[in-house]
Amino acid sequence: MDFPGPRDPLAEARKSYVQFYLLASLEDEQLLDLLVITRAALLPIMNTPRDYVPPVIRDGVEKTTDATERVFTELREAVRACATFQRISDDERCAIEKVAFQVKAPERD
Numbered sequence: 001m002d003f004p005g006p007r008d009p010l011a012e013a014r015k016s017y018v019q020f021y022l023l024a025s026l027e028d029e030q031l032l033d034l035l036v037i038t039r040a041a042l043l044p045i046m047n048t049p050r051d052y053v054p055p056v057i058r059d060g061v062e063k064t065t066d067a068t069e070r071v072f073t074e075l076r077e078a079v080r081a082c083a084t085f086q087r088i089s090d091d092e093r094c095a096i097e098k099v100a101f102q103v104k105a106p107e108r109d
Contacts (some may be wrong), residue, residue, distance in 0.1 A: 038075055046065060
């Protein structure tokens with residue numbers, strides 16, 4: 001069975017959001033980079049069914065998830081407010097909002 005190689009979320013972001021990275025100040029670039037990295041960390045822990053997390057570590061997983069989600073939210077709002085985000089095209093802004101600003105939580109039955 002073949003498994004895909006590891007993803008590089010920063011490389012994907014830089015390929016997808018070319019205009020942002022071309023116009024960004026170093027600070028704005030770092031904000032988006034941190035948002036992308038935080039989102040990459042948050043996705044697996046948010047999408048892990050808690051039924052599979054042993055009770056002995058469940059509380060720690062929940063606290064880690066909550067803290068990471070808070071950082072993600074702060075970074076998302078910082079990117080949204082940065083000068084570069086305001087200057088890019090509507091299409092690129094929508095693409096960032098659609099992907100980088102979203103973390104889809106698992107749907108439960």
